[in-house]
Each structure stands twice: as C-alpha cells, then as structure tokens.
Amino acid sequence: METLSGLSRRRLLAAGAAGVVVTAASAASAASFGNPDQPAEGAVNVTNPKALTDPGPQDPDLAGNEPAFLNPPATDVNGMPQFWASFNLVPKRIQNGGWARQITQEDFKISTTIAGVNMRLGPGGVRELHWHQQAEWAVMTYGNCRVTIIDENGRPEVADVKEGDLWYFPAGLPHSLQGLEPDGCEFVIAFDNGDSSEFNTLLVTDWIAHTPPEVLAKSFGVPVEAFKNIPVHSKWIYQSNVPAPPLADVEAQIAASAGKPPNPYVFRRADFKPLVETKSGTVGLADSTNFLVSKTIAATVVTIKPGGLRDMHWHPNADEWNYWIKGDGRVTVFNTGPQAITANFHPGDIGYVKKAFGHYVENIGDTDLVYMEVFRADRFEEVSLSDWLAHSPIDMVAETLNLDPSVIAQFPKDRPDLVPA
Ligand code: MN
Ligand code: MN
Numbered sequence: 001m002e003t004l005s006g007l008s009r010r011r012l013l014a015a016g017a018a019g020v021v022v023t024a025a026s027a028a029s030a031a032s033f034g035n036p037d038q039p040a041e042g043a044v045n046v047t048n049p050k051a052l053t054d055p056g057p058q059d060p061d062l063a064g065n066e067p068a069f070l071n072p073p074a075t076d077v078n079g080m081p082q083f084w085a086s087f088n089l090v091p092k093r094i095q096n097g098g099w100a101r102q103i104t105q106e107d108f109k110i111s112t113t114i115a116g117v118n119m120r121l122g123p124g125g126v127r128e129l130h131w132h133q134q135a136e137w138a139v140m141t142y143g144n145c146r147v148t149i150i151d152e153n154g155r156p157e158v159a160d161v162k163e164g165d166l167w168y169f170p171a172g173l174p175h176s177l178q179g180l181e182p183d184g185c186e187f188v189i190a191f192d193n194g195d196s197s198e199f200n201t202l203l204v205t206d207w208i209a210h211t212p213p214e215v216l217a218k219s220f221g222v223p224v225e226a227f228k229n230i231p232v233h234s235k236w237i238y239q240s241n242v243p244a245p246p247l248a249d250v251e252a253q254i255a256a257s258a259g260k261p262p263n264p265y266v267f268r269r270a271d272f273k274p275l276v277e278t279k280s281g282t283v284g285l286a287d288s289t290n291f292l293v294s295k296t297i298a299a300t301v302v303t304i305k306p307g308g309l310r311d312m313h314w315h316p317n318a319d320e321w322n323y324w325i326k327g328d329g330r331v332t333v334f335n336t337g338p339q340a341i342t343a344n345f346h347p348g349d350i351g352y353v354k355k356a357f358g359h360y361v362e363n364i365g366d367t368d369l370v371y372m373e374v375f376r377a378d379r380f381e382e383v384s385l386s387d388w389l390a391h392s393p394i395d396m397v398a399e400t401l402n403l404d405p406s407v408i409a410q411f412p413k414d415r416p417d418l419v420p421a
Contacts, residue, residue, distance in 0.1 A: 037338070042074040068330060068342040076332070076340050081110050083333055084343040085350045087118040087188075093199065097125030097239035098179065103350055105194030110352045113376040114321035115196040117189040118348075121145065121179030124242035128235045129204040131174035134191040137297040139372060140165045141325065143185035146244055149175040149265050154258040157265055158250050164269030164301075166286055168294040174204075181243050188323055192296045192376045205234045263292040272301055275380075280308030280418040281368075288378040298380040302361070304329070304369040304418060310361035311412075311419050312385040318375035320353040327369030334358035345371070358385070386411045 046052050054063075054070075063070060066084070085108045092099040098121040105111050115134075121127060140161050147167050150156040160180060161167060169175045171192075179185045189198070208216065209232050217224040244250075271291075272284030287298035298318070304310055304327075324345045332342040335357050344364070345351055353359050363369040373380075389397050390411040398405045412421065 037077055041077050043071060044074045065346065066344050068344045073332070073342050076342050078337050078339045080333065080335055080337075080339040080341050082108070083110055083341070083352045084345070085111075085352075086346075086348055087116070087350070088346075088348045095237040097237045098122055098127070098184070100198050100237070102198045104197055106197075108194075108350070108352065110354070111321060111350075112194045113192065113319050114352075114374060115191040115194050115198075116321065116323065116350055117191070117198040118186070119177075119189065119198070120184065120186045121177060121237065122184040122239070123179050123181045124240045124244070125179040125184055126235075126238055126240045127177040128238065129174060129176045130201045131172055132191070132196065132201045133171055134193045134196045135171045135296045136167075136169040136175075136189055136191055137294065137299065137374065138167050138187045138189040139299075139323070140185060140187045142187075143183050144180040145185035145187065146178045146180055146247070146250075147175060147266065148250075148254070149173055149261075150256075151261045154256055155261045156254045156256055157261050158247065158254060159264065159266040160247050161266050162269075166267040166291065166294075166299070167265055168267070168291065168297060169265060170293065170295070178240065178244055190297060190321060190323075190374050199236075203234045203236065205231050209233075261293075265293055267291040267294070275300065276415075276417040278416050278418045278421040279305070280420055281305050281310075281363075283417055285380055287380045295378050296376055298375045298377045300373045300380055302369075302371055302373060302418075304361065304363040306363055306366050306368070307420075308363050308369075309419050311417060312358060312360045313382050313417075314356050314358050314385075315353075315375065315380075315382055316356055317379065317381040318377035319355050320351075320359075321374045321376075322351040322353070323372045323374065324349040324351070325370040325372065327363060327367050328365035329369045329371065330362045330364045331359055382417075384412075384415045384417065387413065387415045 043052055085103050087101055087103065090101045090103060090107065092101045098119065100117055100119040102115065102117040103111070104115040119127065140163050142163055144160060144162050146158065146160050148156065148158045149169055151173055208227070208230050211219075213224045213227055216227050267286055272286055273290050274282065275285045276283040281302065281304040284301045286294065286300070288295050302310060324347055326347055329345040330342060331345060331351060331353075332340055333353050334340045335354070343351070361369075361371070389408065390413040394405050394408050397403065397408050412419065
C-alpha cells in the first residue's frame with residue numbers, strides 16, 4: 001500500500017482530474033456492490049468520462065488531501081453534514097510563550113458535545129491560572145508540561161506530564177499549565193461542550209482587575225497599595241522563567257492541611273487498560289473505570305497496523321470525537337436515509353461520528369495509524385456488527401442478507417475489534 005502523502009496524493013488528484021478513475025473492474029462490481037438507490041449515484045454510473053473532470057478553480061494540494069471526497073467509493077450516498085475538520089486549517093492565536101487554535105461547534109456544527117483545542121507552550125510558557133464552566137480533558141502529544149489544580153475541598157495537586165499522558169479537570173476547578181525544558185509541550189484539549197472556547201475562559205487577571213481595590217484588600221487581608229501594580233489586561237499565555245523550580249519544591253510550597261486530592265487529575269500513558277490486542281493493532285482505555293476523576297470523558301487510544309481495520313461498529317451511549325495522531329486512515333459513516341459518506345484522515349485532523357451511527361476505520365497507509373476516540377460519557381461503550389450478526393439466529397441473518405449460513409458461521413464471534421485478528 002502506498003501512502004497518500006506528497007507525490008502519490010498529487011498523482012491521485014491528477015488521475016481524478018483526468019477522469020480516468022473508473023476501471024472496468026469497478027464498473028462491473030458496481031452492478032452488485034454499487035449504490036442501488038435511485039437516481040443512481042457514483043462515478044461508476046457516469047457514461048461520459050468528461051462528466052467526472054474538475055476543470056474549475058482548485059487548490060490541488062488541499063483537494064488532494066481528501067481522495068475520498070474527490071472520488072467517493074461507489075457505495076457512498078446522499079451526503080451528510082461534514083464530519084471532518086482539521087487543526088491544520090485553523091488560525092493560531094499566538095502570544096509570547098505559546099499559541100493555541102481551536103475547533104468549536106461554531107466552526108464545526110456537528111460537534112455538539114466536544115470543542116477541541118490544540119495548544120503549544122514553549123519552555124517557560126504559561127497558560128494563565130484560570131477556570132471554566134466545562135470540564136477539560138487533554139492528551140499530551142509532545143514534550144513536557146507542568147499542571148496545577150485545586151479541588152472543591154481545597155486539596156491542591158501539581159504534576160509533570162509527558163507525551164501520551166492525560167489530564168482531566170472537572171468543570172469549575174481552577175488550574176494552570178506550563179511548558180517545561182527542554183522544549184516545552186504540545187497537547188490537545190477536549191472540552192465537554194461543543195460551545196466552549198479556549199479564548200473565553202475565566203481568567204484570574206481579569207477578575208482581580210475588575211474588583212474594587214478596597215474589596216481586594218478586604219478579601220486578601222492586605223493593604224490596598226499591595227495591588228497597585230496588578231495587570232489591567234489579561235495574560236492568557238505569557239513567557240515565564242526557565243527552568244521551572246523542581247517539582248518537589250512546588251509540591252511542598254502548595255501543600256494544604258486538607259491534603260492532596262484522593263484521586264489524581266493526571267493519567268499516565270502506561271496506565272491505559274489494554275482492551276484489544278490482535279495482530280492488526282491495539283485499543284487502550286481510559287475512562288472513569290480506571291481514570292477515576294474522568295467522569296464526563298471516556299477515551300481510547302487506537303493503533304491500527306498497515307492493512308488493518310477497526311471493524312464495523314457503533315457506540316450506543318455517546319457521539320465519538322476523534323483526534324488523529326499518526327498515519328493515514330479512511331472512515332465511512334452510515335446513517336438512516338440511507339446516507340453514507342467517506343473521508344480520509346491525517347495527523348491533526350478531527351472526526352465526529354454521531355451516537356449510534358455505523359462506522360469503520362481503515363489504515364490505508366504503510367505505517368501505523370494512531371488516533372484517539374473521545375466520548376462525552378463516563379464509560380466507553382461499543383456494539384460490533386459482526387458480533388451482533390454472529391449471535392443472532394443464523395437463518396434470520398441468512399434470509400436478511402441473502403447469505404449462505406456457512407458464511408455467517410465464519411463471522412468473528414468474540415469482538416476482535418481490530419481485524420484481521
Ligand atoms: Mn483550562
Ligand atoms: Mn468508533
């Protein structure tokens with residue numbers, strides 16, 4: 001299999017633009033496997049190849065990134081709201097110390113349950129002390145970061161996290177983030193509400209600046225003059241000193257008589273619970289069963305080897321927001337209608353699959369495909385199509401799909417999830 005990057009992607013685009021994508025083989029198979037609905041859809045039904053060309057204005061690099069949009073599989077039908085988005089295509093807000101970019105429901109209408117943020121903090125870069133109405137889940141994708149939080153019982157925690165680690169800050173609990181040496185950090189946040197915005201959080205600088213000085217003096221028990229140099233504008237992200245103090249020193253300095261939170265707000269990469277391991281890859285779990293504080297977000301990290309498939313399935317309890325980390329994947333989403341649309345996914349992309357909509361994920365590259373599935377739920381739940389059919393009355397399945405019972409008997413019965421198993 002070739003990767004759909006660089007030259008090969010452009011070649012594919014050129015092939016699509018030239019209208020030579022319909023082969024005799026695919027036209028023949030369309031008679032049995034193509035879209036059966038009327039009016040007939042799909043390139044397999046086009047009789048004059050000129051109808052397939054795309055002579056209008058286009059950006060070949062951008063368009064070539066999505067071969068499944070340019071030349072959908074014959075089985076795609078009827079369109080559906082866009083379920084593909086990408087951090088690669090949104091502007092950064094940059095300040096001294098780091099940057100962030102986001103995809104909220106305002107940008108990505110389908111994404112009602114999750115707003116996504118991609119943030120980079122250089123070494124010593126600080127995301128200002130703040131809080132918000134939504135819970136914040138995050139995965140570290142690069143480097144080293146120090147997080148602080150305090151819970152509703154006055155129990156503080158400070159922790160250093162690295163690539164693959166998670167944190168979860170419940171709604172309303174205040175926190176801070178700081179990039180550490182040698183090269184700061186990068187991470188992706190999922191807020192548990194699609195309307196959330198990283199650029200609209202409750203900032204400690206804003207509140208202090210907008211409180212009468214005599215109230216500040218009373219509230220903190222110090223003279224009014226002590227506040228004469230407070231910033232009158234928020235900081236959001238700012239550059240601080242490096243190196244940061246040793247973790248143990250900070251831990252001692254912030255210690256409270258109430259003690260530490262009983263369950264940590266950070267989760268280590270090594271603690272993902274192995275759910276699936278087949279020759280085609282692995283699925284690891286972090287939900288409230290093993291990341292105890294993560295009561296509104298359940299997540300998995302999925303690795304699919306070249307040629308592997310995360311088999312046809314759906315999630316009965318929540319929409320799936322997925323974040324693509326490595327490799328090249330292809331997903332088709334199925335809804336009533338019927339509607340079925342296919343998209344390609346690359347590092348930095350986001351996908352969104354509504355609750356109970358059918359889907360699969362295929363590794364179409366020649367390297368491992370790694371992505372995370374994120375759900376606004378306390379538990380990860382999934383129904384496997386092959387598992388269901390294998391455990392339904394065999395004559396009923398045979399009649400429904402016009403299959404020989406001996407074929408159904410070969411369906412996987414033990415939820416391999418990643419196939420071939
Ligand atoms: Mn936050
Ligand atoms: Mn899924």
